[in-house]
Amino acid sequence: MEYLETLLKDEGLVKGNTRSGLKLQDLIMNAITYLDTRTEFWRQQKPIYARERDRRILQQKWKKQRAKPSDPHQYLLNSMEEIDLLLSKGDAEGSYKKAQQVLKNIKSWKDDMPNKQEIIGNLHSCIGAAQMDMGQMDEALKSHKKDLEIAKQRDLPEAKSRALDNIGRVYARIGRFKEAVKVWEEKIPLATSSLEKTWLFHEIGRCYLELGLLEDARNYGMKSQEEAEEAGDVEWQLNASVLVAQAQGNHLVFCTVMFQIDTFVIQKLLSHSNL
Known part of the structure; x- marks a missing residue:
């Protein structure tokens, strides 16, 4: 979160767009909000x-x-x-x-x-x-x-x-959360699109995270990430990567989130650092 907040201070970076047309400032703000208010997910x-x-x-x-x-x-x-x-x-x-x-x-x-x-x-x-x-x-x-x-x-x-x-x-x-997992896992065969599966796998993974079952949370997070990539949804790729990082440990949050933000962001960072 601290690193994402420093990105917001880079005016040249935040004014840019991803390849999908999403403003980088909005994407970064969404990531910060997601990390800061995770309980809002259930609302x-x-x-x-x-x-x-x-x-x-x-x-x-x-x-x-x-x-x-x-x-x-x-x-x-x-x-x-x-x-x-x-x-x-x-x-x-x-x-x-x-x-x-x-x-x-x-x-x-x-x-x-x-x-x-x-x-x-x-x-x-x-x-x-x-x-x-x-x-x-x-x-x-x-x-x-x-x-x-x-x-x-x-x-x-x-x-x-x-x-x-x-x-x-x-x-x-x-x-x-146990009941939620049971119900949502029953729904999996009925999900018909990558976007629906992205959301569903993410929900199940979040429940496992709340239950402290980190390996299950990580596995569903990776499934959600794969479906988000298939759907071409950048924001859900970010959400899924955050879930995977949380299940693995906080020291991996930066790596996974930055990987999913977009190749475009990495290119902009490199150009700003004169590398």
Whole structure:
């Protein structure tokens, strides 16, 4: 951290960009914040990629059907977008109330409605996310477990992945790291992209680090690093390298972090040192 802070004083360096277009100043600041406030990791909202994925799945299933003025599918899509928007704006209570109202409406509809149970599971997921943001962890866990139960009953892999994702988050946030690891490791075969695997392996590794199981933490950190490189995500490469360094010992933090920041940074450092 001390070394990263000295980099910020080098105006010529911090004004530059990485090959991916990310400002070096932002990258270094993110690294410092990450090291300084590691507990904030457990307070993150559901990743944007996951929220967008859930909405995209619903849209793909329903967009083929012709919309009508009273089309329930259009009502649901609009409602889900509103629920998500309220949560992303920090209005967890508003998101919760909206999701509860939509859930009540859905349950009153005919049972022969296509994907009704899948929709109900999705709404339980939304309710759980809002409850988590409101600090209602026990209730959030119940909601996400309802989502998981429906996903298993209906054999819905995407929904199962989502539910396991969220259940693990609740466990991690309340310090039940063993349960979080168990849930997230069950999710591994369901992860479909390098970015998702990057985040997932990192979460599991962080739990092992909290449990003092350094070898397991290091192994998952390296897996996260590999997936981050595959995804081409510089920030997650940095996060993963920090996790690996912490699992190995503080004396390695500098080496691993500087390796992952970017080859461009190293070149700039060399040029500034007149080597």
